[in-house]
Amino acid sequence: MGGGVVRAMWERFELVHDLVYFAPEAHRAAEDLGMRGFWMGYFAFRAAPLGPVPASVVTSSFYVFHPDRVARAVPDAWRYADPADVLAARERAMDAAMTRVFGADTVGSAALAEAADLAWDAAQAADTAGRVLGAANQALPRPAQPHVRLWQAVTTLREHRGDGHIAVLVGQGLGPVEAMVLKCAAAESDEELLRQTRKWDLRAWRTAQAGLRDRGLLTDDGRLTPAGTAVRATVEAGTDAAAAAPWTALGPDATARLGGLLALLARTVRESGLIPDGNPVGLPAATEADEAEE
Structure with missing residues (x-):
């Protein structure tokens, strides 16, 4: 798969x-469980498939967060709610959110049920050896509601891709801060937003920049050098290659069909205004091809 x-x-x-x-x-679902603040809810919801793991495991598998940011949420989160209860709350929240954002007619449609089954098949075909978050999500039970099943399937695919991305970064000798600095230098995310939300201080950020300059990957004014551009291209190509197995297993026709169905849902999320300015996940804007397909 290309x-x-x-x-x-x-x-x-x-x-x-x-x-x-x-x-x-x-x-709201995180608050109802007793989670204190956004970040405790974030770490609990995302880490719950792993079980009641310590902060060290979450820090390692999430990669880009400062250990102090994680330690303020985990393992305290498991004293407020068992991971099984967190997973149940996560499903209820996604049921409610998807019904509101996409509309009851869409979540109850045959097209969405088709997308859910295609995505589930792709997610179950994901190769999870060495991919902790992907494997933990893949092992969760199949949700009965199609829209919740779709969400869980794409979450497995997302974490599978993220696990592979981390492996590529490690192979390129790019630690958490270096990886984020290069992402911002490539204009994929806002530097201040990424640094503050991941809780790295300015000294750590400047140290990473200096190290990347010494490697010839950044210019003095923080732009990518040709070598830096090449490393970024290598990381992204490696990430795509590591994420290809589910789509190869699904096949080109079914992948294209699922892509078309997901494009409609993606446009709805983009237009909802829920994704904040600064784009912390580094997603590009909609392409002309996407808009035409939608």
Whole structure:
């Protein structure tokens, strides 16, 4: 499966997955469990498939967050709610959020049920050896409601891709802060937003920039050098290649069909205004091809 197809699928399913971070239904569900603040809810909802793991495991598998940001939420979160209860609340929140954002007619449609089954098949075909978050999500039971099943499937695919991305970064000798600095230098995310939300201080950020300059990857004014551009291209191509197995297993026709169905949902999420300015996940704007397909 070509990298362009793999990347296009991510750009669509990522937006559906991201409802768990930005939809008010998710925030309320975390509050109802007793979670204290946005970040405790974020880490609990995302880490719950792993079980009641310590902060060190979450820090490692999420990769880009400062250990102090994680330690303020985990393991305290498991004292407020067992991971099984968190997973149940996550499903209820996604049921409510998707019904509101997409509309009852859409979530009850044959097209969405078809998308859910195609995405589930792709997610179950994902190769999860060495991919902790992908494997933990893949092992969860199949939700009965098609729209919740779709969300869980794209979440498995998203974490599978993220696990592969981290492996590529490690292979390129790019630590958490270096990886974010290069992402911002490539104009994929806002530097201040990414640094503050991941809780890295300015000194750590400047140290990473200096190290990347020493490697010849950044200019003195913080732009990518040709070598930096090449490393970014290598990371992205490697990430796409590592994420290809589900789509190869699904096949080109079914992948194209699912891509078209997801494009409609992705546009709805984009137009909802839920994704904040600064784009913390680094998604590009909708392409002309996406708009034409939608």
